[in-house]
Amino acid sequence: MLRYRKEKDYISVFNESTGLYIRRGIDKNGMDTGFDPFMSSFPELLDVGIMGHCRNAVVCRNAGIECYQGGNDNKQPNMTVDDFAEIIRQCRGKTYQIALGGHGDPDEHDDFEEILKICKENGIVPNFTTSGFSMTYEKAQLCKKYCGAVAVSWQRAEHTYKALETLLATGVKTNIHYVISNGSIDEAIERLDKDSFYHGINAVVFLLHKPIGCGTKSSMVKIGDSRMDVFIKSAISKQHPYKIGFDSCTIPAILNNESDIDLDSIDTCEAARWSAYISPDMKMMPCSFDNRNMKWAVSLREYKIQEAWNSKQFEDFRNHLRKACMGCKDRQSCLGGCPICPEIVLCKRTEKTLLVKEAARP
Numbered sequence: 001m002l003r004y005r006k007e008k009d010y011i012s013v014f015n016e017s018t019g020l021y022i023r024r025g026i027d028k029n030g031m032d033t034g035f036d037p038f039m040s041s042f043p044e045l046l047d048v049g050i051m052g053h054c055r056n057a058v059v060c061r062n063a064g065i066e067c068y069q070g071g072n073d074n075k076q077p078n079m080t081v082d083d084f085a086e087i088i089r090q091c092r093g094k095t096y097q098i099a100l101g102g103h104g105d106p107d108e109h110d111d112f113e114e115i116l117k118i119c120k121e122n123g124i125v126p127n128f129t130t131s132g133f134s135m136t137y138e139k140a141q142l143c144k145k146y147c148g149a150v151a152v153s154w155q156r157a158e159h160t161y162k163a164l165e166t167l168l169a170t171g172v173k174t175n176i177h178y179v180i181s182n183g184s185i186d187e188a189i190e191r192l193d194k195d196s197f198y199h200g201i202n203a204v205v206f207l208l209h210k211p212i213g214c215g216t217k218s219s220m221v222k223i224g225d226s227r228m229d230v231f232i233k234s235a236i237s238k239q240h241p242y243k244i245g246f247d248s249c250t251i252p253a254i255l256n257n258e259s260d261i262d263l264d265s266i267d268t269c270e271a272a273r274w275s276a277y278i279s280p281d282m283k284m285m286p287c288s289f290d291n292r293n294m295k296w297a298v299s300l301r302e303y304k305i306q307e308a309w310n311s312k313q314f315e316d317f318r319n320h321l322r323k324a325c326m327g328c329k330d331r332q333s334c335l336g337g338c339p340i341c342p343e344i345v346l347c348k349r350t351e352k353t354l355l356v357k358e359a360a361r362p
Contacts, residue, residue, distance in 0.1 A: 003096055003123070005044075010037035012044060014096040016125055019148050019173075021096065023274075035332070039273040039318065042094040042309060047288055048087060049102030050109050052076030052280035056133045065131075065155060065179070067214045069103045069291065076103065079280045081111045085118050087278060090305045092122045097148065100128035101288065102280050107139050116146035129153055129177050132163025140170035149202060151175040164198050173202045180250070181209035181219040185227050192234040195241055203243035206235070208250045210341050212289050221253075223348050232257045252337045253346035255330045268335045272296075272317040276309065284308040286317045289340045327351040 003014040012023035025033040053075050054067070079102070088098070098119055100106035106128040109115060119126040129151040143150050152163045154176050167174040176197055180188060188206065191197055197204050211217045221228055235244045236259055246254065248269045254261060271277075272286035279291060282300040290296055296317045298308035308314065317339055324336025328351035336353070337345030345352070 005040075005094075007041050010040070012040070012096075014044075016123075016148070019125075036267075038322075042306060043091075043274065043276045044095055045097050045099065045270070045275040046087070046091060046095055047099040047101050047275065047277040048079070048084065049277065049279045049288065049291075050079040050084060050100050050106055050115060051102030051104035052078045054104035055108055056105060056131055065153065069213050069288070076280050078102070078104075078109055079282075081114055081118075083282055084115055087300075087305070088118050088122050088124060091124060095124055097125045097127060100126055101277075105130045105132075105134060107143075108134050112139070113142055116142055120146050127151070130163065131155060131159065133159045135159075135163035135166050137166055137170065140166050140172055143167065143172045144170050147172065149173040149175055151177045151205065154178040164201070168198070168200050174200075175203045175205055175245075176201055177205050177207055179207050179209050180221060180231065182221055182225075183219060184209075185221060185225075185231055189227065189231050189234050192231070192240070192244075197242060199241050201242050203245050204240075205245035205247065206250060207247045208253075208344055208346075210249070210289055210344055212292060212341060217343070220344065221346065223346050228253050228346060229257050233259050236261055249338055249344055250346075252334055255334055256347055256349070263330075263333050266333065268333060269321060269338060272309075272314045273321065276305075276314075278305075286314060287340060289338070295340075325349075325351050325353050 001016045003016060005012045010023055010025050012021070014021050023037065025035045025037040027033055054069070100115065106112065107130050116126050125148040126146060127148045127150065130153065132152045150167055150172050152160060152167070152174065154160060164174060178184070178188060209215060209219050209221065211220055232254055246266070248267060251266055251268045254266060276284055276286055277288040277291070278284045278300065283294060283297040284300050284305060285291070285294060285297040296313040298311050298313055300308065303311070320339035321335040325331050325334065328334070328349060337347065
Protein backbone atom coordinates (compact mmCIF):
# COMPACT_ATOMS: atom_id res chain seq x y z
CA MET A 1 0.00 0.00 0.00
CA LEU A 2 1.29 3.46 -0.93
CA ARG A 3 1.06 6.34 1.54
CA TYR A 4 1.30 9.88 0.22
CA ARG A 5 1.71 13.37 1.69
CA LYS A 6 1.75 16.70 -0.09
CA GLU A 7 2.79 19.82 1.80
CA LYS A 8 3.41 23.33 0.51
CA ASP A 9 7.09 22.66 -0.28
CA TYR A 10 7.45 18.88 -0.61
CA ILE A 11 5.86 15.58 -1.56
CA SER A 12 6.64 12.29 0.19
CA VAL A 13 5.64 8.75 -0.72
CA PHE A 14 6.03 5.59 1.37
CA ASN A 15 5.42 2.01 0.27
CA GLU A 16 4.35 0.02 3.34
CA SER A 17 5.16 -3.30 1.69
CA THR A 18 8.67 -2.60 0.41
CA GLY A 19 9.81 0.22 2.70
CA LEU A 20 10.57 2.45 -0.30
CA TYR A 21 10.50 6.08 0.84
CA ILE A 22 10.78 9.02 -1.56
CA ARG A 23 10.51 12.74 -0.95
CA ARG A 24 11.05 15.71 -3.26
CA GLY A 25 10.87 19.46 -2.88
CA ILE A 26 8.23 21.30 -4.91
CA ASP A 27 7.74 24.96 -5.77
CA LYS A 28 4.57 27.01 -5.43
CA ASN A 29 3.31 25.55 -8.70
CA GLY A 30 3.84 21.98 -7.51
CA MET A 31 6.87 21.42 -9.76
CA ASP A 32 9.93 19.43 -8.66
CA THR A 33 12.68 21.77 -7.43
CA GLY A 34 15.41 19.15 -7.82
CA PHE A 35 16.39 19.63 -4.16
CA ASP A 36 15.59 17.64 -1.06
CA PRO A 37 13.38 19.75 1.22
CA PHE A 38 14.91 20.75 4.55
CA MET A 39 12.18 19.45 6.88
CA SER A 40 8.66 18.12 7.20
CA SER A 41 5.76 19.75 9.00
CA PHE A 42 5.53 16.73 11.34
CA PRO A 43 7.99 13.85 11.95
CA GLU A 44 7.51 11.18 9.29
CA LEU A 45 9.67 8.79 11.33
CA LEU A 46 9.57 8.55 15.12
CA ASP A 47 12.01 6.61 17.30
CA VAL A 48 9.96 5.66 20.36
CA GLY A 49 11.80 4.42 23.44
CA ILE A 50 9.34 1.89 24.80
CA MET A 51 12.06 0.29 26.99
CA GLY A 52 13.01 2.06 30.21
CA HIS A 53 15.58 -0.51 31.33
CA CYS A 54 17.63 -3.35 29.90
CA ARG A 55 17.59 -6.95 31.08
CA ASN A 56 20.54 -7.95 28.91
CA ALA A 57 23.07 -5.20 29.66
CA VAL A 58 25.62 -7.67 31.03
CA VAL A 59 25.23 -9.92 27.99
CA CYS A 60 25.78 -6.99 25.63
CA ARG A 61 28.75 -5.69 27.62
CA ASN A 62 30.35 -9.15 27.54
CA ALA A 63 29.91 -9.08 23.76
CA GLY A 64 31.89 -5.83 23.65
CA ILE A 65 28.89 -3.55 23.04
CA GLU A 66 29.23 -0.07 24.56
CA CYS A 67 25.55 0.86 24.74
CA TYR A 68 24.86 4.52 23.99
CA GLN A 69 21.64 4.26 26.02
CA GLY A 70 23.66 3.60 29.17
CA GLY A 71 23.16 -0.12 29.81
CA ASN A 72 22.44 -0.84 33.48
CA ASP A 73 22.60 2.86 34.38
CA ASN A 74 18.94 3.22 33.44
CA LYS A 75 16.26 1.81 35.75
CA GLN A 76 13.19 3.58 34.42
CA PRO A 77 9.86 1.82 33.97
CA ASN A 78 9.02 0.79 30.44
CA MET A 79 6.63 3.00 28.49
CA THR A 80 3.00 2.19 29.21
CA VAL A 81 0.61 1.05 26.50
CA ASP A 82 -1.59 4.09 27.21
CA ASP A 83 1.33 6.46 26.60
CA PHE A 84 2.29 4.63 23.44
CA ALA A 85 -1.29 4.66 22.17
CA GLU A 86 -1.46 8.43 22.75
CA ILE A 87 1.71 8.93 20.70
CA ILE A 88 0.24 6.89 17.86
CA ARG A 89 -3.06 8.74 18.08
CA GLN A 90 -1.24 12.03 17.46
CA CYS A 91 0.79 10.48 14.63
CA ARG A 92 -2.04 8.84 12.73
CA GLY A 93 -2.10 9.95 9.10
CA LYS A 94 1.17 11.87 9.47
CA THR A 95 3.94 9.46 10.48
CA TYR A 96 4.93 6.59 8.20
CA GLN A 97 7.16 4.52 10.48
CA ILE A 98 7.88 3.95 14.17
CA ALA A 99 11.27 2.64 15.26
CA LEU A 100 10.79 0.92 18.60
CA GLY A 101 13.75 1.36 20.93
CA GLY A 102 14.84 2.65 24.32
CA HIS A 103 17.03 1.17 27.03
CA GLY A 104 16.66 -2.49 26.06
CA ASP A 105 15.32 -4.97 23.52
CA PRO A 106 11.82 -3.88 22.40
CA ASP A 107 10.77 -7.51 21.95
CA GLU A 108 11.11 -7.91 25.74
CA HIS A 109 8.41 -5.34 26.51
CA ASP A 110 5.55 -7.00 28.40
CA ASP A 111 3.05 -5.56 25.91
CA PHE A 112 5.16 -6.10 22.78
CA GLU A 113 2.34 -7.66 20.73
CA GLU A 114 -0.17 -4.98 21.74
CA ILE A 115 2.29 -2.23 20.75
CA LEU A 116 2.77 -3.79 17.32
CA LYS A 117 -1.01 -4.08 16.88
CA ILE A 118 -1.55 -0.42 17.79
CA CYS A 119 0.91 0.64 15.08
CA LYS A 120 -0.66 -1.57 12.43
CA GLU A 121 -4.23 -0.55 13.29
CA ASN A 122 -3.28 3.09 12.77
CA GLY A 123 -1.50 2.64 9.45
CA ILE A 124 2.02 3.01 10.83
CA VAL A 125 4.78 0.47 10.15
CA PRO A 126 6.80 -0.61 13.23
CA ASN A 127 10.49 -1.63 13.04
CA PHE A 128 13.03 -2.32 15.76
CA THR A 129 16.56 -3.42 16.60
CA THR A 130 17.25 -6.21 19.08
CA SER A 131 20.26 -7.97 20.56
CA GLY A 132 18.36 -11.14 19.67
CA PHE A 133 18.95 -12.60 23.12
CA SER A 134 15.27 -13.32 23.73
CA MET A 135 14.09 -13.79 20.15
CA THR A 136 11.78 -16.79 19.78
CA TYR A 137 9.83 -18.35 16.93
CA GLU A 138 6.62 -16.91 18.42
CA LYS A 139 8.06 -13.39 18.48
CA ALA A 140 9.39 -13.81 14.97
CA GLN A 141 5.87 -14.71 13.84
CA LEU A 142 4.63 -11.43 15.32
CA CYS A 143 7.40 -9.59 13.49
CA LYS A 144 6.39 -11.23 10.24
CA LYS A 145 2.76 -10.21 10.77
CA TYR A 146 3.27 -6.61 11.89
CA CYS A 147 6.80 -5.27 11.22
CA GLY A 148 8.43 -3.78 8.18
CA ALA A 149 11.88 -5.05 9.17
CA VAL A 150 13.84 -6.23 12.20
CA ALA A 151 17.52 -5.51 12.77
CA VAL A 152 19.80 -7.69 14.91
CA SER A 153 22.73 -5.99 16.58
CA TRP A 154 25.96 -7.71 15.50
CA GLN A 155 27.35 -9.09 18.79
CA ARG A 156 29.35 -12.05 17.45
CA ALA A 157 27.59 -14.35 19.93
CA GLU A 158 25.43 -17.46 19.82
CA HIS A 159 22.27 -15.44 20.48
CA THR A 160 23.10 -13.24 17.46
CA TYR A 161 23.27 -16.20 15.08
CA LYS A 162 20.20 -17.87 16.58
CA ALA A 163 18.11 -14.71 16.25
CA LEU A 164 19.17 -14.21 12.63
CA GLU A 165 18.33 -17.80 11.78
CA THR A 166 14.95 -17.62 13.53
CA LEU A 167 13.92 -14.39 11.81
CA LEU A 168 15.10 -15.52 8.39
CA ALA A 169 13.38 -18.91 8.74
CA THR A 170 10.13 -17.10 9.53
CA GLY A 171 10.41 -14.88 6.47
CA VAL A 172 11.03 -11.61 8.30
CA LYS A 173 12.91 -8.89 6.39
CA THR A 174 16.07 -8.99 8.49
CA ASN A 175 18.97 -6.56 8.75
CA ILE A 176 22.24 -6.57 10.69
CA HIS A 177 23.23 -3.44 12.58
CA TYR A 178 27.01 -3.27 12.85
CA VAL A 179 28.74 -0.62 15.00
CA ILE A 180 31.91 0.74 13.39
CA SER A 181 34.47 1.44 16.11
CA ASN A 182 38.21 1.52 16.53
CA GLY A 183 38.07 -2.14 17.51
CA SER A 184 35.57 -3.41 14.93
CA ILE A 185 36.51 -1.68 11.69
CA ASP A 186 39.12 -4.26 10.66
CA GLU A 187 36.58 -7.07 10.99
CA ALA A 188 34.07 -5.03 8.95
CA ILE A 189 36.57 -4.61 6.12
CA GLU A 190 37.38 -8.33 6.11
CA ARG A 191 33.73 -9.38 6.14
CA LEU A 192 32.88 -6.99 3.31
CA ASP A 193 35.81 -8.21 1.23
CA LYS A 194 34.80 -11.84 1.77
CA ASP A 195 31.02 -11.19 1.86
CA SER A 196 30.88 -13.26 5.02
CA PHE A 197 27.81 -11.70 6.63
CA TYR A 198 24.72 -13.90 6.66
CA HIS A 199 23.46 -14.54 3.13
CA GLY A 200 19.72 -14.14 2.98
CA ILE A 201 19.62 -10.98 5.06
CA ASN A 202 18.18 -7.83 3.53
CA ALA A 203 21.00 -5.46 4.49
CA VAL A 204 23.97 -4.69 6.69
CA VAL A 205 23.64 -1.20 8.14
CA PHE A 206 26.81 0.32 9.58
CA LEU A 207 26.43 2.64 12.57
CA LEU A 208 29.25 4.92 13.71
CA HIS A 209 30.31 4.45 17.36
CA LYS A 210 29.37 7.38 19.59
CA PRO A 211 31.01 8.27 22.94
CA ILE A 212 27.63 8.51 24.65
CA GLY A 213 26.22 6.44 27.52
CA CYS A 214 28.60 3.50 27.93
CA GLY A 215 30.42 4.47 24.73
CA THR A 216 34.05 5.42 25.30
CA LYS A 217 36.14 7.94 23.38
CA SER A 218 38.90 5.35 22.99
CA SER A 219 36.54 3.28 20.81
CA MET A 220 35.89 6.13 18.38
CA VAL A 221 37.23 6.04 14.85
CA LYS A 222 39.41 9.13 14.68
CA ILE A 223 39.61 11.74 11.92
CA GLY A 224 42.34 10.74 9.49
CA ASP A 225 42.22 7.00 10.26
CA SER A 226 43.10 5.50 6.86
CA ARG A 227 41.07 2.38 7.67
CA MET A 228 37.88 4.42 7.27
CA ASP A 229 38.70 5.04 3.62
CA VAL A 230 39.40 1.34 3.10
CA PHE A 231 36.14 0.43 4.83
CA ILE A 232 34.04 2.80 2.71
CA LYS A 233 35.64 1.58 -0.51
CA SER A 234 35.07 -2.04 0.54
CA ALA A 235 31.41 -1.25 1.17
CA ILE A 236 30.61 0.61 -2.05
CA SER A 237 33.12 -0.51 -4.69
CA LYS A 238 31.44 -3.81 -5.54
CA GLN A 239 28.09 -5.58 -5.51
CA HIS A 240 27.34 -7.50 -2.32
CA PRO A 241 24.76 -10.29 -1.79
CA TYR A 242 22.95 -7.92 0.60
CA LYS A 243 22.26 -4.22 0.62
CA ILE A 244 24.72 -1.90 2.36
CA GLY A 245 23.55 1.03 4.46
CA PHE A 246 25.10 3.67 6.70
CA ASP A 247 23.64 5.77 9.48
CA SER A 248 23.60 9.51 8.81
CA CYS A 249 26.45 10.03 11.30
CA THR A 250 28.78 8.36 8.78
CA ILE A 251 27.96 10.79 5.94
CA PRO A 252 30.81 13.28 6.58
CA ALA A 253 33.32 10.42 6.31
CA ILE A 254 31.71 9.17 3.10
CA LEU A 255 31.82 12.66 1.54
CA ASN A 256 35.50 12.95 2.49
CA ASN A 257 36.26 9.65 0.78
CA GLU A 258 37.56 9.68 -2.78
CA SER A 259 35.21 6.92 -3.93
CA ASP A 260 32.66 7.80 -6.57
CA ILE A 261 29.27 7.68 -4.85
CA ASP A 262 25.90 8.89 -6.05
CA LEU A 263 24.95 11.73 -3.68
CA ASP A 264 21.27 10.91 -4.22
CA SER A 265 21.89 7.58 -2.48
CA ILE A 266 22.89 9.16 0.86
CA ASP A 267 20.97 11.19 3.41
CA THR A 268 22.37 13.30 6.19
CA CYS A 269 21.06 13.89 9.72
CA GLU A 270 17.25 13.85 9.78
CA ALA A 271 16.91 14.76 13.46
CA ALA A 272 14.39 17.57 14.00
CA ARG A 273 13.97 17.69 10.21
CA TRP A 274 12.15 14.44 9.42
CA SER A 275 12.50 12.41 12.62
CA ALA A 276 12.55 12.68 16.41
CA TYR A 277 12.97 10.52 19.52
CA ILE A 278 10.52 10.05 22.40
CA SER A 279 11.93 8.66 25.66
CA PRO A 280 10.15 6.12 27.90
CA ASP A 281 9.07 8.95 30.22
CA MET A 282 7.52 10.93 27.35
CA LYS A 283 10.19 13.50 26.55
CA MET A 284 10.60 14.33 22.89
CA MET A 285 13.98 15.37 21.51
CA PRO A 286 15.53 15.59 18.04
CA CYS A 287 17.64 12.44 18.46
CA SER A 288 18.06 9.59 20.94
CA PHE A 289 21.75 10.54 21.33
CA ASP A 290 20.52 13.49 23.43
CA ASN A 291 18.94 11.08 25.93
CA ARG A 292 21.54 11.83 28.64
CA ASN A 293 21.77 15.62 28.71
CA MET A 294 18.40 16.34 27.10
CA LYS A 295 19.43 19.82 25.94
CA TRP A 296 16.66 19.87 23.37
CA ALA A 297 13.97 17.84 25.20
CA VAL A 298 10.30 18.83 25.38
CA SER A 299 7.89 17.11 27.77
CA LEU A 300 4.92 15.47 26.07
CA ARG A 301 3.14 15.59 29.42
CA GLU A 302 2.86 19.34 28.81
CA TYR A 303 2.92 19.68 25.02
CA LYS A 304 1.67 17.80 21.98
CA ILE A 305 4.05 16.25 19.45
CA GLN A 306 3.25 19.03 16.96
CA GLU A 307 4.07 21.68 19.58
CA ALA A 308 7.36 19.98 20.43
CA TRP A 309 8.20 19.80 16.72
CA ASN A 310 7.60 23.55 16.41
CA SER A 311 9.36 24.42 19.69
CA LYS A 312 12.37 26.69 20.30
CA GLN A 313 14.41 23.66 21.34
CA PHE A 314 13.90 21.95 17.99
CA GLU A 315 14.55 25.20 16.12
CA ASP A 316 17.85 25.60 18.00
CA PHE A 317 18.87 22.13 16.87
CA ARG A 318 17.87 22.85 13.27
CA ASN A 319 19.87 26.07 13.27
CA HIS A 320 23.10 24.07 13.53
CA LEU A 321 22.14 22.14 10.42
CA ARG A 322 21.03 25.31 8.64
CA LYS A 323 24.21 27.31 9.31
CA ALA A 324 27.17 24.95 9.77
CA CYS A 325 29.96 24.75 7.17
CA MET A 326 28.48 27.39 4.87
CA GLY A 327 31.55 27.48 2.64
CA CYS A 328 31.64 23.75 1.86
CA LYS A 329 30.72 22.50 -1.61
CA ASP A 330 29.06 19.41 -0.09
CA ARG A 331 27.08 21.32 2.54
CA GLN A 332 23.67 20.28 1.20
CA SER A 333 24.65 16.60 1.49
CA CYS A 334 26.08 16.90 5.01
CA LEU A 335 24.67 19.95 6.88
CA GLY A 336 27.69 19.93 9.18
CA GLY A 337 27.14 16.57 10.84
CA CYS A 338 26.06 15.81 14.40
CA PRO A 339 25.22 18.78 16.69
CA ILE A 340 25.08 16.50 19.75
CA CYS A 341 28.44 14.79 19.40
CA PRO A 342 30.69 16.91 17.12
CA GLU A 343 33.73 14.73 17.79
CA ILE A 344 32.27 12.00 15.57
CA VAL A 345 32.11 14.30 12.53
CA LEU A 346 34.88 12.67 10.49
CA CYS A 347 35.75 15.68 8.38
CA LYS A 348 39.06 17.55 8.19
CA ARG A 349 38.06 20.21 5.66
CA THR A 350 38.97 23.80 6.48
CA GLU A 351 35.34 24.83 5.84
CA LYS A 352 34.21 22.78 8.84
CA THR A 353 32.36 24.89 11.42
CA LEU A 354 30.36 23.32 14.25
CA LEU A 355 27.74 25.65 15.65
CA VAL A 356 26.76 23.82 18.83
CA LYS A 357 25.24 25.80 21.68
CA GLU A 358 22.96 25.36 24.63
CA ALA A 359 19.34 24.94 23.67
CA ALA A 360 16.76 27.53 24.67
CA ARG A 361 14.21 26.61 27.28
CA PRO A 362 10.52 27.41 27.07
